[in-house]
Amino acid sequence: MNRFYFFCLLGLGLVSPLRAEGLVTMLSTNSVEITSNYTGTEISVFGAVERDAQTIIRRTPYEIVVAVKGPSAPFIVRQKEHMGLIWVNANQQKFGLVPKFYAVISSGKFNSIVNSEQQNKLNLGLRAITSRSSLSAEEIQLGNESFQDALIRLRKEQSLFKQDDDSVIMQRANTFRANLSLPANAPLGRYEIMVYLFTGGTLLASESSGFYVRKIGFEADTALLSRSRPFVYGVLAAAMAIFAGWIASVIFRRN
């Protein structure tokens, strides 16, 4: 759509023909459907850098950064501390809205493609998305590791945060491909994919798209029933349990 408007404007002579690059991206799927045998999936992001005869010649190579952001929620990180004999959760820090899934995939080293100032401005990268902690005064920092580091480390261990350097494959001159592996524990909801084109530390273009992760069939019906008719669901679960227990005792009696 943006391209369409661009060409319209170009035709009207409102835009200088000496233009910067554009980005075109495409996803291998728009929707990840979860059924009983779901164990995670792979999504490919394809893209091309658009340039024509008028585009300025760059001395530095193109760099691509792909950021995948899942649905967000407030987070609390707690730290244990020795109190008398036992270890208890003593300090905690609240984080405002943090994505429940986040992956940043880049063609080179992420931190050398995007400097920290740009990361904060674009809200791009694991540091930036976890930096906006809540305003509450509960953030007492003790110990060697900050709460932010702990949050990033723990989410990485669950494969819910990722930073894959050197993982966007530049095919031929101006086309690229990035593979995103979505783990089995990836949260449900809308995912936003932002693709950024950088060169020599400058942002040239960006393009956004998205996909959904959702349950279908039996899994969706079950989850829906448990929320819309919790009493019916509970009675069904209890009835199923009693029935199964009775069946078992019948089977064993025959032996």
Added chain:
Amino acid sequence: MQIYLPIAEISVDVFLILGMGAAVGFISGMFGVGGGFLMTPLLIFVGIPPAVAVATQAAQITASSTSGAISYWRQKALDERLALVLSTSSILGTIVGVWTFNALRRAGQLDLTINLSYVALMSFIGSFMLFEALRAMLRRRRGRAILKRKAGNHSWYQKLPLRVRFYKSQICVSAIPLVALGSFIGFAGAILGIGGGFILIPALIYLFRVKTSVVVGTSILQLLFSMMVTTILHSMTNNSVDIVLALLLIVGGVFGVQFGARVGQKLRGEQFRLLLALLVLAVGLRFGLELVLKPEEMFSVRIQDSIP
């Protein structure tokens, strides 16, 4: 083989869950305890969210106690009158317990409360039972007869008004302490995510002197009633009963429970009590160590929208 759990929203190995169900079911059938105090930590360990683990287990215990109760019923080794009194009062306790649970969760530090209660409850009951069982075994070894209880030799709480006679249990006690016991078990069960068998069995044996042969069956029947109610209450308050996970645990559990019940019937009274005491102590010790030892991971992350 992996399967996706619709409520827990993760995928798990089918055979791992079946195996866990069978192992806990075996212990459950042998001792007449629900096994909740063993299953909760196992489920959390494989990545099931704690709320789903606790709630789903209620459904699983309902199933395993159904087949357990039928098996004891056939052997006429249960007192349905006593079970009815206990479970009616435990339902009251469960309702108050679920309410307290949600209030505690809002206040924070619920995990610590649960851990401390486990340690206190289990080390107290476990060591008391261990002491009793060892004393009984020692007596038997010395060839001395085990002291038979005398008719009419009652403690003060058994002599309170509203006395009821339970023929199968061979007791005649006031209903007041029984209702108190039942309510306490329902309350503790809702807060700790357990059926309360490991509290009920020693209480029936030591406090009420119920005939040992009907204790386990009665406890299982009581479990069946209270866990059925707990399943429905958990579904209604936090939508966290996972029917697929429950079914897997049930299939594993019912087999384990049948074999466990057969082994349990062959054990002598003191051996039975000794083994149950050691099991309860071991779990208590595990929770105690978790509190005292320096944790490997000092930080924990919690997503706030997972709280209903």
